[in-house]
Amino acid sequence: MKACWQRAIVEFESKVMRDVSKAEFLTVWAPAYLEAFDESTTRAAFKVTGIIPFNPNFVTAEQMKPSEATSTRGEFPMPQPSPVRAITNSMRLHPPTRFDLSPSNIALSSNLASSSPPQTPSRRRSWDEMENIDPVLWSPSKKMRTLYAHLGSTSTGSLLLSSPKIKSYDTSIIAPVIQHVPRSIKAPDWTLLASDGAEEGYKSRNQLENEIAALQKQLALARQNVVVRDNIIEEANATMIFQNVGLKKMKEALHQQEEKAATDRARLFKGRAQVLSSDEFTNQVKDMNTAKKLKDAGKEAKRVARERKKELREELEKEWAQMKERHVAAVEIWSQECSELLAAKTKKKDLPPKPKLGKKPQIPVEEDDEDDLEDEVIDDGDV
Structure with a gap:
């Protein structure tokens, strides 16, 4: 055609x-x-x-021969979340080796995963690019980065990999999925294991062939059950991985909520009982007041330094304006002088050089007070 x-x-x-x-x-x-x-x-x-x-x-x-019913996707009470499917697909594409399953390597991989930055969408590789890489080049760290890439491609997983603090309204708690072997896959006939061939005596060839065929059929059913149960265990482990990542993000948010910046206006420590008349509490209040006075004195000194710098900047701006005015006048005089010399047939190479403006005066380099100013604004907001 x-x-x-x-x-x-x-x-x-x-x-x-x-x-x-x-x-x-x-x-x-x-x-x-x-x-x-x-x-x-x-x-x-x-x-x-x-x-x-x-x-x-x-x-x-x-x-x-009919296809084997090994897929349990249609038997689930609810669809799997996209992050769980991403983890499962990554595990199936790149199954762990004996080295990956060793306890020492698991500990090392967990440390690398916790320290690795999340992949942004602009830095993620495409699926085709990742699947076409030589399997020999897949190291444990690259597998972890691939897992991050799969998670980052989902709407819920990208939230767990992002740096901002997680919010309660950003994500919902996923209901548990109770999985089981589908009814379409029959259980093997385990009664064949209880038969003792020695007690039954002599068997003909047809009997042995029939027994072998029955054993092969039951073995095929057993293999289907093993494959399905392995898939269920794999997806359950992936769900636990996803839940663990979510719990870590929630713990970070809870820790940030509990460990807010301490204020110097109160002295109620860590929610524990305090004896307000004790020497320890009195000394802590005195230290707090002393630190506050020192901090206020430092703020006042910084305020004076900022005002002085502002006045110096204004003076330098005035000086710079005067320098530009003088330069304009000098250029006019130079232009008039050059015109007279050219009229007197003076060569251009013998003309006087053009006046230069010079560099703008700068404030002397000192310690940067911007961070201190931000701290002062934050402290004033705590009042």
Whole structure:
């Protein structure tokens, strides 16, 4: 069909000297279709199905075997969250090796994962780029970064990887998903294990073949159950990983709420009972007052320094304006002098140089008081 269609296009373009338009598409395509799909091509298409000519042995019994029901996705009471699916897909694409399962490597990977910065959307790799990398180059750290990339591509997982403090209205608590083996997968007949071949005595060949066939059938059912249960355990572990990440973010938010900046207006320590008449509490109040006086004195000194710097800046601006005025006057005098010298046929290389403005006067470099000013504003807001 492709060859006939290409040949029809070439003939049409060579005849009318332009491309095929939408109105002319059917006129060009229909003859190519009739030329390609004749009786021989139709019979060849049906031949591979074993229908024309009829061939019952064309499709083997192995190909006719029904597919194994190993997927439990349709049996879940609710769909899995996208972060859980991301973790599960990452584990399936890159299964852990014996080195990854060692206790020492698990501890090392957890430390690397906690210290690695989250991947921003602009730095994440595409799925095709990650899947086309040589498997030999996949180190544990790269697998962890891949896991972060999968999580960052989801709406809920990206919130857990972000640096801002998590809020209660940003995410909802995911209801637990109780998984089980689907009813479509039958349990193996474990009674075959209880039979003792030695006590049954002699068995004929047909009996042994039937027994082997029954054992193979039950073994296939057992394998299906093992695969499904492994998938359930894998997704349960992924759910626990996701919940652990969420709990860490919640703990960080709770810690930030509990460890607010201490104020110097009160002295009620850590929510514990205090004896207000004790020497310890009195000394702490005295130390607090002394520290407050020192802090106020420091603020006053910084305020005076800022005012002095402001006055110095204004003086420098006035001086800079005067320098520019003097420079403009000097340039006018220089221009007039150069005109007179050129009129006297003086060479340009012998003319006097143009007056320079000079550098703008700067404030002497001192300690930066911007941070101190921010601290003062914050302290004033605590009043």
